Amino acid sequence: MRKLKKFGSLLAATAIAVTGIFTTPSDAVFADDANTTYSYTYDIWGEMQSSPDAYRPTKHISGDMFEFEQEDGSMVAKNFVEPQGQFIRGNKIYVCDTGNNRIVEIAFDGKEYKGVREIKEFFGEDGESLTLNKPYDIFVTDNEEMIISDYGNERVLHVDKEAKLIKMMTVPDVTPFNDETDARKFQPQKLIMDTAGRIYVQAEKINKGLLEFDTEGNFTQYVGASPVTFNMIDYIWRFFMTEAQIAAQPKFVPTEYNNVAIDSEGFMYVTLATFDDNKYLTANPVRRLNSTGSDILVRNGNDPPCGDLKWDNAGGYNGPSHFYDVVTFDNNSYCTIDQTRGRIFAYDFQGNLLYAFGGIGNRLGYFRKPVAIDRMGDSLFVMDAQYSNITVFELTEFGELINKALREYQNADYDKSAEYWNNVLRLNGNYDLAYIGVGRALLRQEKYAEAMDYFKAKRDRRNYSKAFEQYRKEQIEDHIGDLVKALIVVLIGVWLIKKVRKIQREVRECD
Amino acid sequence: MRLKKIKFSSLISKEWLTHFGKTLKYSLYVIFHPFDGFWDLTHEKRGSVGAANFLVFLYLLLNILRLQFTSFLVRNINLSRINMWVEIASVIAPILLWCVSNWGFTTLMDGKGRLKEVYMGTAYALTPMIIIGYPNMILSNFLTIEEITFYSFFDTLSLIWFVALVLAAMMMIHDYSLTKTVFSSVLTLVGMAVIVFILVVFFSLISDGIAYFVSLYQEIQFRFY
Secondary structure, three states, X not given: OHHHHHHHHHHHHHHHXXXXXXXXXXXXXXXXXXXXXXXXXXXXXXXXXXXXXXXEEEEEEEHHHOOEEOOOOOEEOOOOOOOOEEEEEOOEEEEEEHHHOEEEEEEEOOOOEEEEEEEOEEEOOOOOEEEOOOEEEEEEOOOOOEEEEEOOOOEEEEEOOOOEXXXXXXXXXXXXOOOOXXXXXXXXXXXXXXXOOOEEEEEOOOOOXXXXXXXXXXXXXXXXXXXXXXXXXXXXXXXXXXXXXXHHOOOOOOOOOOEEEEOOOOOEEEEOOOOOHHHOOOOOOEEEEXXXXXXXXXXXXXXXXXXXXXXXXXXXXXXXXXXXXXXEOOOOOEEEEEOOOOEEEEEOOOOOEEEEEEOEOOOOOOEOOEEEEEEEOOEEEEEEOOOOEEEEEEEOHHHHHHHHHHHHHHOOOHHHHHHHHHHHHHHOOOOHHHHHHHHHHHHHOOOHHHHHHHHHHOOOHHHHHHHHHHHHHHHHHHHHHHHHHHHHHHHHHHHHHHHHHHHHHHHHHHO | OOOOOOOHHHHOOHHHHHHHHHHXXXXXXXXXXXXXXXXXXXXXXXXXXXXXXXXXXXXXXXXXXXXXXXXXXXXXXXXXXXXXXXXHHHHHHHHHHHHHHHHHHHHHOOOOOOHHHHHHHHHHHOHHHHHHHHHXXXXXXXXXXXXXXXXXXXXXXXXXXXXXXXXXXXXXXXXXXXXXXXXXXXXXXXXXXXXXXXXXXXXXXXXXXXXXXXXXXXXXXXXXX
């Protein structure tokens, strides 16, 4: 009888377990427990540590969601065809539908995305019609003026809200566009406008930097060419080469940028993807340029912002990350997109990797060829040229805590920052920055020994040293009395021993 | 049957112990009087292999303890990636290679020393590394990042001292002039590289040979099953 009972309870337990297996994982792909490799960070040793999601993909925006009235009065919803650029201003998304030669304006009302209008033609000063040929990128100003790089027509258009032309920038009279032999075509790709109304254009196959146009639309100069890099051995080799051999060698030329973005302080961010695969750590694929064009990006992290640190030749994807766009946040954090593995890397203002996520694939949250990243508030919008859609990412609690902690840190409220970091640690015990953040607050609260533990755990040498210096001082100050006492005792002891020895000797000599 | 009680003193005799202590203590004399000291070390039998072994052991121990107990400001090591056997081998192997290679070359170059004496000389030369290394390891834990120079100063000092002692030892043991010592030492280093190369070649050759017979056996086995 007892045996039967036991068997019965066993059966019940199995039944529960079996139903458990078959019911839990069927729903959402991005359930917290079901996905442990989507987001990750690199730890102090450069090893991948999986992390909770800081951003979670919520939906796709595709072209067929928006119907627009055509010239013949019909309503047509067309898919995007290889879109290359997007811009977000306020709650509006402007999509450069490159393959369909149109601009699509989408508005988000807090719940739904609605098509506002599609722009296919613009009107010149005399009312003539201007059409687009492969528009590559768009920039929209505060008063909804649009600047569009018309790649196929070799020009940049600056139009107002009603699509009336303000100015047009065509091929500048400067090398290499006016070279007598082998003149380059002017093929503008990505562009931005700064607060002073100057327009910076990144054009295809131009390695002299960004083209700067003034408010009148005249070309003024190249800005921010990346310095030429070459190594000494190659240089010496060239002395022994014939003309023909040198011509066959790759030239020492600066690398060309592939994108440009502007941050809230008016500095330009550029990305580049052409560099020697083995030099990915020193290539600085994302740069922040000041007005003279020098790179002022802060790189204080364990590793420079270069995307993936380690990779295998897996699934046909090999090589370092190649960045194609960057989006900046108000707290000087920035996100970059990598086309090698379809990943998004977020860095803070010091260049520490905050989190990385994404991948190549066909599920929600994965990409094939991500080309542009922008944000609306805290949400990220990633455009994929091959899938011709935009993936929307929403910030999670984890991501929000990190943002808050960083904000408080920048406001110099270290204690509050540590509070947030502690909450981050509750969600992710492998988060190096959180340990250091907590340690910093402890250091300021003069809890040196505890701070040292936190810094040591994540091998933050500089901060550990600071905490240790204070700790050592404190310990010496506290125990200086004991030390002096000990010293006196030792001195007396030595003196006594000497005295005793002397007496012993005298006694011996007396014998 | 009653188990015979093994006495500690029967394993290590008192005479051996005193001799060991005396020869070990002699290492302190050697490091301050290298020429005189290394001459007497072998010619006057004032050193012993036991003491030399003990010095090598202390040095090995130091290298292992260093991994754990040096401040991470000085040596930032990922302890989870440490392989103890590799660490041990990386201390012992160079010492043995040096001795064998040096003995091999000096035999051809009219060196007077025997392998045992070369080993003793090298081991005794490790003494400054040991007596500076241990306190330095402890000291590192009391230093801030700016004061690490102190650590590296003592570290370098012990290394220079060691090299100088090795040269003096080889000079005295083989009865060489200074130039010949330096020349033979350089040759010794080259010889070490050659030995390592030959070992690697042998290893791959032997493993290939074994693999051949293993696959032969397997082929035959498949045939009969």
